[in-house]
Amino acid sequence: MRLFILALVITSLVVGAFGAGAGGAWLLMHNRMPEGEEAADFGVFWEAWRLVESNFFGSVPEMQRVAWGAIRGALATLDDPHTTFLEPQPRQREREDLSGRFGGIGAYVTQTEDGRIALEPMSELPAAQAGVQEGDILIRVDDTEIAPEMTVDDVVTLVRGEVGTTVRLTLEREGQAEPVVIDVVRQDIPSPSVESRMLEGAEGVGYARIFLFSGRTEAELEDALEELKDLGMVQLVLDLRGNGGGLFDAAIDVASKFLDGGTVLYQVEKGAPEQEFKTSGRPIWPDGAMVVLVDGGTASASEIVAGALQDRGRAILVGEQTYGKGSVQSVFDLSDGSSVHITHAQWLTPERRQISGEGLTPDFEVTPTEEDRQQGRDVPLERALEYLQTGQ
Amino acid sequence: MSDSTGCKVLLTALVVAIIMGGLGFAVGFLTHTVLVADAPVVASTAIVQVTATPLPIEDSPTPPPATEGASPTIEPEAEPTAAPTIEIPPETGDSFDVFWEAWDLIQRDYYGDLPTEDEMTYGAIRGALNTLDDPFTAFIEPRMAEVNREDDTGTFEGIGAYVTMRDGRLYIVSTFEGQPAEQAGLRRDDLVLEVDGTPIENMSIYEAISLIRGPAGTPVQLTILREGQEPFDVEIVRASIDIPVVESELREDGVAYVQLLDFSSDASIKLSDALEEMLSQDPEGLILDLRGNPGGWLNEAVLVSGLFLPQNELILLERFKDGTQRPYTSPNEPVAPDIPMVVLVDGGSASASEIVAGALQDHDRAVLIGEKTFGKGSVQWPHELSNGAELRVTVARWFTPDDRAIHGEGLEPDITVELTQEDLDAELDPQLDRAVEYLLTGE
Numbered sequence: 001m002r003l004f005i006l007a008l009v010i011t012s013l014v015v016g017a018f019g020a021g022a023g024g025a026w027l028l029m030h031n032r033m034p035e036g037e038e039a040a041d042f043g044v045f046w047e048a049w050r051l052v053e054s055n056f057f058g059s060v061p062e063m064q065r066v067a068w069g070a071i072r073g074a075l076a077t078l079d080d081p082h083t084t085f086l087e088p089q090p091r092q093r094e095r096e097d098l099s100g101r102f103g104g105i106g107a108y109v110t111q112t113e114d115g116r117i118a119l120e121p122m123s124e125l126p127a128a129q130a131g132v133q134e135g136d137i138l139i140r141v142d143d144t145e146i147a148p149e150m151t152v153d154d155v156v157t158l159v160r161g162e163v164g165t166t167v168r169l170t171l172e173r174e175g176q177a178e179p180v181v182i183d184v185v186r187q188d189i190p191s192p193s194v195e196s197r198m199l200e201g202a203e204g205v206g207y208a209r210i211f212l213f214s215g216r217t218e219a220e221l222e223d224a225l226e227e228l229k230d231l232g233m234v235q236l237v238l239d240l241r242g243n244g245g246g247l248f249d250a251a252i253d254v255a256s257k258f259l260d261g262g263t264v265l266y267q268v269e270k271g272a273p274e275q276e277f278k279t280s281g282r283p284i285w286p287d288g289a290m291v292v293l294v295d296g297g298t299a300s301a302s303e304i305v306a307g308a309l310q311d312r313g314r315a316i317l318v319g320e321q322t323y324g325k326g327s328v329q330s331v332f333d334l335s336d337g338s339s340v341h342i343t344h345a346q347w348l349t350p351e352r353r354q355i356s357g358e359g360l361t362p363d364f365e366v367t368p369t370e371e372d373r374q375q376g377r378d379v380p381l382e383r384a385l386e387y388l389q390t391g392q
Numbered sequence: 393m394s395d396s397t398g399c400k401v402l403l404t405a406l407v408v409a410i411i412m413g414g415l416g417f418a419v420g421f422l423t424h425t426v427l428v429a430d431a432p433v434v435a436s437t438a439i440v441q442v443t444a445t446p447l448p449i450e451d452s453p454t455p456p457p458a459t460e461g462a463s464p465t466i467e468p469e470a471e472p473t474a475a476p477t478i479e480i481p482p483e484t485g486d487s488f489d490v491f492w493e494a495w496d497l498i499q500r501d502y503y504g505d506l507p508t509e510d511e512m513t514y515g516a517i518r519g520a521l522n523t524l525d526d527p528f529t530a531f532i533e534p535r536m537a538e539v540n541r542e543d544d545t546g547t548f549e550g551i552g553a554y555v556t557m558r559d560g561r562l563y564i565v566s567t568f569e570g571q572p573a574e575q576a577g578l579r580r581d582d583l584v585l586e587v588d589g590t591p592i593e594n595m596s597i598y599e600a601i602s603l604i605r606g607p608a609g610t611p612v613q614l615t616i617l618r619e620g621q622e623p624f625d626v627e628i629v630r631a632s633i634d635i636p637v638v639e640s641e642l643r644e645d646g647v648a649y650v651q652l653l654d655f656s657s658d659a660s661i662k663l664s665d666a667l668e669e670m671l672s673q674d675p676e677g678l679i680l681d682l683r684g685n686p687g688g689w690l691n692e693a694v695l696v697s698g699l700f701l702p703q704n705e706l707i708l709l710e711r712f713k714d715g716t717q718r719p720y721t722s723p724n725e726p727v728a729p730d731i732p733m734v735v736l737v738d739g740g741s742a743s744a745s746e747i748v749a750g751a752l753q754d755h756d757r758a759v760l761i762g763e764k765t766f767g768k769g770s771v772q773w774p775h776e777l778s779n780g781a782e783l784r785v786t787v788a789r790w791f792t793p794d795d796r797a798i799h800g801e802g803l804e805p806d807i808t809v810e811l812t813q814e815d816l817d818a819e820l821d822p823q824l825d826r827a828v829e830y831l832l833t834g835e
Contacts (some may be wrong), residue, residue, distance in 0.1 A: 017413035
C-alpha cells in the first residue's frame with residue numbers, strides 16, 4: 001500500500017512539475033507579448049505603405065519625407081497646436097533667431113516686384129565692406145543658381161553659414177554688362193532684440209522694447225537699462241506688445257532685472273510636483289514706477305514676464321488682453337536635423353494663475369482704433385504716461 | 393521499506409521533478425512561440441475592381457463583386473492577388489529612425505493625455521499618405537471601415553449630397569433634388585466643419601462620409617461655413633435616398649433633353665431607352681446634361697459613350713504605375729450617331745462624366761457647354777488591412793482618346809457659360825439656354 005501511495009506521490013510531483021514548468025513558460029511569454037503586439041500594431045503602417053509603394057500611380061517621396069509626414073500625422077492626434085515638427089531648414093532659422101546671432105554677410109535680402117532677389121548691405125558689415133551695393137540683384141550663391149521659385153527664406157539659408165567661411169556672390173548690377181562676382185567672409189552678425197530711448201516730452205521716463213526673448217536679450221536689456229539710468233530715468237515703460245515669446249530662461253532673467261528676489265513662476269510637469277522658479281542674479285531696476293505695455297500678440301515668455309511683474313505688484317499692465325499661452329515646450333533635435341517641439345509643462349504666475357487660453361488682463365484696458373493708427377497715435381503709450389504722471 | 397531507501401526515493405523523485413519542470417518549461421516556451429507569436433499575419437486580398445470610382449458621395453456604395461457587368465464583352469477582370477505575408481518592418485535603412493526618435497520623445501515628455509498607440513499609428517499613416525498629395529489615396533480606420541462595409545444593400549441612407557475634399561477640407565459638390573440636404577438648404581461649396589460636433593479636419597474623405605451617413609430617420613447635425621457668413625449649424629434628418637438616374641424631355645422647340653445623374657449599373661440602359669423614345673419623334677438636336685454627375689461605373693461610361701460613337705471607337709486609355717496601358721473601345725453599335733449634340737458640364741461633372749465628355753469632345757461628336765469639369769480621372773483600389781482598416785490607393789489614371797489627362801486638369805468646355813447663385817435663385821439656366829441656341833442656330 002505504501003508503495004502505491006509513494007508511486008502516486010512521485011507521479012503527481014513529476015507531472016505537477018512538468019505542468020508548472022510549462023505554465024510558467026507561457027506566463028512569462030505572455031508578459032513579454034506587449035512588445036510583440038506593439039510591433040504588430042505599427043505593422044499596419046508598413047502594410048499600408050508597402051501597398052502604396054507597389055501600386056500608387058504617381059511619385060512616392062523618399063523615406064525621409066515620409067517619416068516627416070508620419071511624425072506630423074502622429075503629432076496631430078495630440079490635438080495640441082504647440083507640439084509641432086520642424087524640418088531642418090526652418091529649425092535652423094529658429095535656432096538663429098533664438099540665439100540672436102548668426103554667421104552672415106550683413107545685408108537685407110528682399111524680393112523685388114518682378115520676383116528677383118535684391119541685396120541691401122548694412123553699413124560697416126562684411127557685405128558692404130566687400131563691395132556689395134544697394135540694389136544688386138543676386139544671381140548665384142556659390143554654385144547655386146537663384147531660381148524663380150525660391151523664397152527669401154531659401155536664399156537667406158544659402159547666404160548664411162559658419163562664421164569665418166567664405167561665400168561667393170554673383171550679382172547683376174545696373175549699368176554693368178557683366179555680372180559682378182564678390183567673395184564675402186561671413187561674420188558673427190548680431191540681431192538685436194531690444195531697443196530703448198528716453199521718451200520726449202516726459203521728464204525722466206525711459207522706454208525699452210523687447211522684440212523676442214533670444215539668447216542675447218538679457219545682456220542687451222542690462223545695457224539698455226544702465227544707459228537709461230545714466231540718462232536720468234526714474235520711471236519706465238517696458239513694451240512687450242507683439243512679442244511672441246522665445247527662450248524660457250531669458251524670460252526668467254528679464255523678470256529678474258526688476259524684482260528683488262522671490263518667485264517668478266511655478267512650473268508643473270506631468271506626474272511631478274510643482275516646481276518654483278525664483279529670480280536669477282541681481283536686479284538692475286527693482287524700484288521706480290513701471291508700466292508694461294501688452295496686447296494680443298504678447299505671448300508665452302512675454303506673458304511670464306508680464307504676469308510675474310503684475311502679480312508681484314512691481315508693474316501695472318496697460319493695453320489689451322494677452323495671447324494666453326501658458327505652456328512650455330522642449331525642443332528636441334532629431335538625428336537628421338529636423339526637430340520636435342513638445343509641450344512638456346504648464347507654468348503658473350506667482351499667484352498661481354493658469355493663463356492658458358485666457359491670457360493676462362491689463363490693469364488698464366486700452367484698445368487702439370483704426371483711426372488712432374492712421375493718425376499715428378500710440379494710445380496705450382499715452383495712457384501709460386498718464387498713469388505714470390498722475391498715478392491713475 | 394527502510395527510511396534511508398525512502399529518503400533516496402524521495403530525493404530521486406525531487407530531482408526527476410526538477411528535470412521534468414525544466415522540460416515542461418522548455419516545451420511551454422516552444423509551443424507558445426509556435427502557436428502564438430509566430431502566427432503569420434495574413435493580409436486580405438486586394439479587391440481588384442475596375443470602376444470609374446466616382447467622387448465619394450456621402451453614401452457611397454461598396455462596389456459589388458466584379459462579376460456583375462451589364463455587357464458580357466467588357467467584363468472587369470477580377471484577378472485576386474495572393475495574400476502577402478507581412479514581414480515586420482522594413483529595410484528602410486536609417487531615414488525612418490527619426491520617426492521613432494520623435495515617438496519616444498512624445499511618450500516620455502508630453503504634458504497632457506496621450507492618445508492610444510493605435511490612434512497615433514493611424515495618425516502616422518495619415519501623415520505619411522499626405523505626402524503623396526492625393527486626397528483619394530487615403531486611410532479609413534477600422535471602426536469607420538466596418539460601417540462602410542456593412543452597407544451593401546444598395547439602398548443608401550443619408551442626406552443626399554455629393555461631397556469632395558480639397559486641401560484637407562470637406563465641401564458639398566451638389567445636392568439631390570428633393571432630398572434632405574437640399575431641403576435643409578445646403579449648397580455647392582458649403583464647407584462642412586463638424587459632424588455632430590466632431591471636427592472632421594484630420595479625417596480622410598471616406599471617414600468623414602461614414603459619419604454623415606446613417607439610418608433613415610436619424611438626425612445628423614452639420615456645422616457649415618458658407619462664404620460671407622458666420623459658421624452655422626443645420627440639423628438634417630437622414631432618409632433613404634433613391635438616386636434617380638435618367639430624366640428626359642422632348643422640348644417644345646424640338647430639342648431633345650436628357651439628364652444623366654449618375655453612372656449606376658443601369659445608366660446606359662435607361663439612357664438608351666430614353667434616347668430611342670425621343671429619337672423616334674425626330675428632334676432638332678440633343679442635349680446630354682452631365683452637370684453635377686459625380687461618376688460611377690467605368691463600364692457604364694464606356695457604354696454611354698458608345699451610344700453616340702461608331703462601334704470599336706476608342707473611348708479612353710487607362711494607365712498604371714508600371715506604364716501598362718489598357719484601351720477601352722465602344723462595344724456596340726450606336727443608338728444616336730448623327731444627331732447634333734451638346735453635352736452640358738460643370739465643376740460637379742466628374743470621373744465617368746469626364747470620360748464621356750472627353751471622348752465625345754475628342755471625336756468631335758459633341759460640343760461641350762458650361763464650366764470646366766472636376767478633374768478626377770483616377771482609379772482607386774480598396775485594400776482591407778489586417779486590423780480591419782481600409783486603404784484606398786490611386787492605381788491608375790485615365791486619358792481621353794487624344795491622350796489628354798483628365799486628372800487634376802478637368803476638361804474645358806468649347807463654350808464657357810457660367811451659372812451663378814442669382815441665376816439659380818431666379819430659376820434661370822443660361823447654360824441650357826446657350827445649348828439650345830447652339831443647336832437651333834449652329835453657333
